[in-house]
Amino acid sequence: MSTRQTIRLTVNGKSYEREVEARLTLADFLRHELHLGGTHVGCEHGICGACTILIDGRSARACLTLAVQADGADIITVEGLRNRETGQLHPIQQAFVDAHGLQCGFCTPGFIMTTLELLGENPDPSDEEIKEALGGNLCRCTGYQSILDSVRLAARRLQSASAA
Amino acid sequence: MAFDIPTRSDQLPTDAPRFIGKAVNRIEDPALVSGTVEFIDNLSLPGMLHCAILRSPHPHARITGIDASTALALPGVEAVLTGDDVARWCDPCFTAPEGWGNTCLAVGKVRFVGEPVVAVAASSRYIAEDALELIQVCYELLAPVANPDAAMAPGAPLVFENRGTNVIQSRTYTWGEVDRIFADADRIVSRQFRWNRVGANPTETFGCICQWDLADNSLTCRGAYQTPRFMAIGRAASLRLPANKVRIISHAQGGGFGGKGGPRGTDIAALLSRKSGGRPVKYIEDRMEYLLAGGGQSWDRYYDAALAVKADGTVTGFKVRLVDDQGAGAEGYGTISAAKPLAAFTGNYRIEAAFYDLTLVATNRAPTYPYRGYGPPPHNLVLESLMDVAARELALDPAELRRRNYIRPDEFPYTVPSGNEYDSGNYAAVLDRVLELADYRALRETQAQARAEGRLVGIGVVSTVEPGVFDWNAYATVGVPGVGVPEGVKVAVDVFGNVTVAVGFNLQGQGQFTVAAQVVADYLGVDMNSVKVTTASTDVALPHFGQGGSRLGVAVTGAILGACDKLRQTFCRVVAHVMHAEPGQIELFNGRLQMKHAPEHGMSIAEVAGLMLSRSDLLPPGVEPCPEASFVWVSPNRNQPDDQGRCRSYLTAANATHVVQVEIDRCTGQVKILGYYIVDDCGTRLNPANVEGQLQGGVAQGVGAGLYEEYVYDPQCQPLVSTFVDYLVPTIHEVPMTVKDHLVTPSPVAPLGAKGCGEGAIHTTPAALLCAINDALAPLGLECRETPASPQRLWKLLHEQA
Ligand code: FES
Ligand code: FES
Numbered sequence: 001m002s003t004r005q006t007i008r009l010t011v012n013g014k015s016y017e018r019e020v021e022a023r024l025t026l027a028d029f030l031r032h033e034l035h036l037g038g039t040h041v042g043c044e045h046g047i048c049g050a051c052t053i054l055i056d057g058r059s060a061r062a063c064l065t066l067a068v069q070a071d072g073a074d075i076i077t078v079e080g081l082r083n084r085e086t087g088q089l090h091p092i093q094q095a096f097v098d099a100h101g102l103q104c105g106f107c108t109p110g111f112i113m114t115t116l117e118l119l120g121e122n123p124d125p126s127d128e129e130i131k132e133a134l135g136g137n138l139c140r141c142t143g144y145q146s147i148l149d150s151v152r153l154a155a156r157r158l159q160s161a162s163a164a
Numbered sequence: 165m166a167f168d169i170p171t172r173s174d175q176l177p178t179d180a181p182r183f184i185g186k187a188v189n190r191i192e193d194p195a196l197v198s199g200t201v202e203f204i205d206n207l208s209l210p211g212m213l214h215c216a217i218l219r220s221p222h223p224h225a226r227i228t229g230i231d232a233s234t235a236l237a238l239p240g241v242e243a244v245l246t247g248d249d250v251a252r253w254c255d256p257c258f259t260a261p262e263g264w265g266n267t268c269l270a271v272g273k274v275r276f277v278g279e280p281v282v283a284v285a286a287s288s289r290y291i292a293e294d295a296l297e298l299i300q301v302c303y304e305l306l307a308p309v310a311n312p313d314a315a316m317a318p319g320a321p322l323v324f325e326n327r328g329t330n331v332i333q334s335r336t337y338t339w340g341e342v343d344r345i346f347a348d349a350d351r352i353v354s355r356q357f358r359w360n361r362v363g364a365n366p367t368e369t370f371g372c373i374c375q376w377d378l379a380d381n382s383l384t385c386r387g388a389y390q391t392p393r394f395m396a397i398g399r400a401a402s403l404r405l406p407a408n409k410v411r412i413i414s415h416a417q418g419g420g421f422g423g424k425g426g427p428r429g430t431d432i433a434a435l436l437s438r439k440s441g442g443r444p445v446k447y448i449e450d451r452m453e454y455l456l457a458g459g460g461q462s463w464d465r466y467y468d469a470a471l472a473v474k475a476d477g478t479v480t481g482f483k484v485r486l487v488d489d490q491g492a493g494a495e496g497y498g499t500i501s502a503a504k505p506l507a508a509f510t511g512n513y514r515i516e517a518a519f520y521d522l523t524l525v526a527t528n529r530a531p532t533y534p535y536r537g538y539g540p541p542p543h544n545l546v547l548e549s550l551m552d553v554a555a556r557e558l559a560l561d562p563a564e565l566r567r568r569n570y571i572r573p574d575e576f577p578y579t580v581p582s583g584n585e586y587d588s589g590n591y592a593a594v595l596d597r598v599l600e601l602a603d604y605r606a607l608r609e610t611q612a613q614a615r616a617e618g619r620l621v622g623i624g625v626v627s628t629v630e631p632g633v634f635d636w637n638a639y640a641t642v643g644v645p646g647v648g649v650p651e652g653v654k655v656a657v658d659v660f661g662n663v664t665v666a667v668g669f670n671l672q673g674q675g676q677f678t679v680a681a682q683v684v685a686d687y688l689g690v691d692m693n694s695v696k697v698t699t700a701s702t703d704v705a706l707p708h709f710g711q712g713g714s715r716l717g718v719a720v721t722g723a724i725l726g727a728c729d730k731l732r733q734t735f736c737r738v739v740a741h742v743m744h745a746e747p748g749q750i751e752l753f754n755g756r757l758q759m760k761h762a763p764e765h766g767m768s769i770a771e772v773a774g775l776m777l778s779r780s781d782l783l784p785p786g787v788e789p790c791p792e793a794s795f796v797w798v799s800p801n802r803n804q805p806d807d808q809g810r811c812r813s814y815l816t817a818a819n820a821t822h823v824v825q826v827e828i829d830r831c832t833g834q835v836k837i838l839g840y841y842i843v844d845d846c847g848t849r850l851n852p853a854n855v856e857g858q859l860q861g862g863v864a865q866g867v868g869a870g871l872y873e874e875y876v877y878d879p880q881c882q883p884l885v886s887t888f889v890d891y892l893v894p895t896i897h898e899v900p901m902t903v904k905d906h907l908v909t910p911s912p913v914a915p916l917g918a919k920g921c922g923e924g925a926i927h928t929t930p931a932a933l934l935c936a937i938n939d940a941l942a943p944l945g946l947e948c949r950e951t952p953a954s955p956q957r958l959w960k961l962l963h964e965q966a
């Protein structure tokens with residue numbers, strides 16, 4: 001049961017080397033071993049998207065990934081977005097605040113990480129493209145309208161920032 | 165001292181509110197978007213153990229033996245809890261009516277699939293789950309009680325043997341001369357409806373960390389608690405502890421909607437802590453546990469209902485017979501949810517007389533719990549569907565039929581037959597505005613065109629009243645005595661003029677911390693940035709309830725205004741003393757305590773607080789050096805119900821009309837929402853962004869309940885839903901982006917004129933969707949009278965007809 005394995009990985013720019021049980025999920029590893037609690041767990045079966053993180057730039061479900069599968073990976077979690085020194089929010093985070101894109105906020109890190117991937121690939125998405133990208137994230141509070149507004153606002157701001 | 169709670173924002177001590185009424189950013193959000201909020205599973209305590217629970221695979225069975233010795237021997241396992249411990253240490257939970265409660269682990273027999281049977285505490289959740297696999301439980305199967313008919317059949321097996329029956333409660337309510345009115349009606353429209361179980365499913369499940377202090381015999385529980393004090397009292401009773409030895413520390417929650425449960429998980433973790441020598445024990449419910457047996461299932465209802473109608477469309481009477489499958493007991497207060505419709509039984513209409521026949525039944529399904537709205541969503545679906553049937557029979561437009569029956573603006577305050585008093589409203593104006601917003605005439609034209617092409621397009625126009633600010637008196641007739649639900653806050657000003665508001669509840673998503681900060685900042689004339697809102701644990705908090713019953717935004721506003729008024733009075737005395745004036749000559753305005761007739765003479769809030777805390781020599785006699793005030797708010801003017809349940813229960817009556825256009829795909833049965841329009845009136849909008857978020861979130865849950873979500877059980881009471889693959893929570897693709905507008909008819913009786921607004925949309929959306937679906941089906945002579953109107957259900961309806 002408890003085969004242990006050493007993994008090396010980078011999370012939010014910081015390198016870690018840890019010995020983990022082979023069966024440990026990446027979500028549990030991030031949350032409870034690295035104390036990065038922003039990656040939330042809403043279902044543990046890959047449906048809700050609350051645990052979405054970026055592994056080597058691609059969105060992934062931390063609940064369906066084993067920590068050992070992340071050996072050698074470069075991971076970004078929601079904690080990696082805010083400016084480390086000033087605490088200033090990432091433009092996507094700020095857009096969610098300004099457009100009231102959250103209520104309880106439990107789903108929000110997942111939506112923000114999915115949005116980060118989307119806007120990296122497609123800086124000016126249409127509403128349909130945004131919905132397509134966010135279709136794998138559940139929110140029980142907002143009814144998605146303000147989330148759609150938040151993503152639009154983030155896209156606009158990021159675009160005008162990169163144009164400037 | 166008398167206290168002034170302003171019912172209008174122009175009564176605040178400021179020339180213009182800077183925050184109230186504006187969609188200011190929420191103070192809770194920067195931490196939430198950063199992922200740094202301490203949801204309960206983010207917390208670890210030194211020496212903490214982890215709990216896993218073995219649950220019953222059977223709906224009804226006697227437990228004949230449990231062998232947990234191998235599990236206990238597994239390295240890392242610290243304690244195993246069984247029904248024997250529970251029988252020794254625990255009582256069944258409180259219920260209403262009394263005596264239909266389970267203990268946290270099954271004792272002797274199991275009553276539903278997913279009922280906890282054995283619990284383990286181990287050094288990790290992984291090991292705790294390993295241990296579950298080593299436990300042997302022997303069962304002797306009993307015949308399940310699968311549904312209310314089976315439950316009420318003579319000789320039915322009993323879910324609770326000691327009760328001698330499966331009927332938890334059965335009674336009728338008669339309001340007015342119902343028989344005469346039905347006899348005099350020109351037309352009676354009646355139908356049966358089936359509302360299948362749905363549930364809350366917040367994205368965060370329940371979780372807690374409990375620690376039993378063996379020296380002191382006291383208990384501390386940290387967790388996702390929605391109603392902390394209520395939870396503390398319940399735990400004290402079930403765990404046989406003095407209430408002042410149970411401390412609940414409520415953490416921010418990832419949604420609640422009433423359905424967070426908590427009593428069972430808390431009691432189990434508490435007893436495991438007791439059994440493992442006082443180490444803290446964490447229990448995090450997983451989604452499968454939540455879906456099987458968590459605190460989120462709601463409304464499993466069979467309706468038989470009728471309207472009495474005059475030839476001109478006047479609706480005169482409404483009769484409802486409800487049989488509600490409560491599941492295995494009343495532990496979740498599902499009973500209350502069947503009584504709540506009394507607060508707005510006849511909706512927006514001047515219906516003279518009504519009758520309610522209510523039967524609550526125990527079966528071997530999971531127990532039901534509260535879910536947002538707490539009863540009216542199915543009730544309104546019944547009433548509004550019958551209104552549409554009446555409109556069809558009379559060949560009247562459904563909007564027109566509703567308009568003819570609305571309570572008129574000059575009739576408020578209006579007492580409905582079931583006893584509650586509506587404070588204010590203008591229903592016809594709301595209808596007019598939404599019909600204009602939706603371009604109703606154009607919608608009907610596109611519908612006619614679509615029908616000509618053979619497409620199934622329908623429109624729903626549905627009006628509802630949202631009873632806001634609940635009171636216990638609404639539920640007296642199902643076994644909850646009492647009048648008045650307290651909500652207490654403490655407002656404290658520090659020596660630098662910063663303000664701290666201590667409340668008894670924690671975040672759940674509705675933005676109440678922000679509303680609290682808006683109100684206190686406008687009253688005291690300080691910046692919102694200098695306000696901190698914090699949660700007090702139950703051992704020190706003032707009497708409070710927390711979220712529930714579309715109440716907290718209004719209640720916390722009232723409590724803050726009361727506390728601020730107390731502070732104002734004290735500040736006036738202090739300033740009068742140092743300025744050698746009378747307190748009556750001093751006023752608070754725009755953050756300054758100043759001479760009424762010479763406003764240039766005065767002090768800021770910070771200066772007064774600083775003086776009080778550091779210059780006791782300057783204080784007037786009898787004033788403490790304490791620039792703080794507490795206030796516990798209750799709804800004004802509530803009373804005890806009569807024998808038919810009639811009382812002034814909910815303080816406010818918001819209202820809304822939704823217009824929705826749908827198309828049913830003949831090939832798949834799938835409903836597509838073509839357009840969704842809402843006009844609502846919840847009085848003063850303290851933070852319009854919060855209100856719109858509540859509306860849209862309620863629409864999403866209404867779409868789920870109306871079209872997709874269902875806790876499916878097989879005929880043997882086995883749940884067929886255990887993951888989000890089976891239980892279909894709407895995604896961004898299913899939820900319409902609604903077009904909204906609003907009117908404002910302030911409440912004349914509530915703080916700042918605000919009405920409860922957290923539940924209105926889920927009260928309305930399922931009814932609006934079903935009415936639209938039946939409008940689409942009308943040319944085929946078909947009706948759907950069961951929710952959810954899922955693709956499968958509609959396909960079958962269409963297919964069986966063909
Ligand atoms: S927790 Fe990973 S998808 Fe739900
Ligand atoms: S904000 Fe609560 S689940 Fe999305």
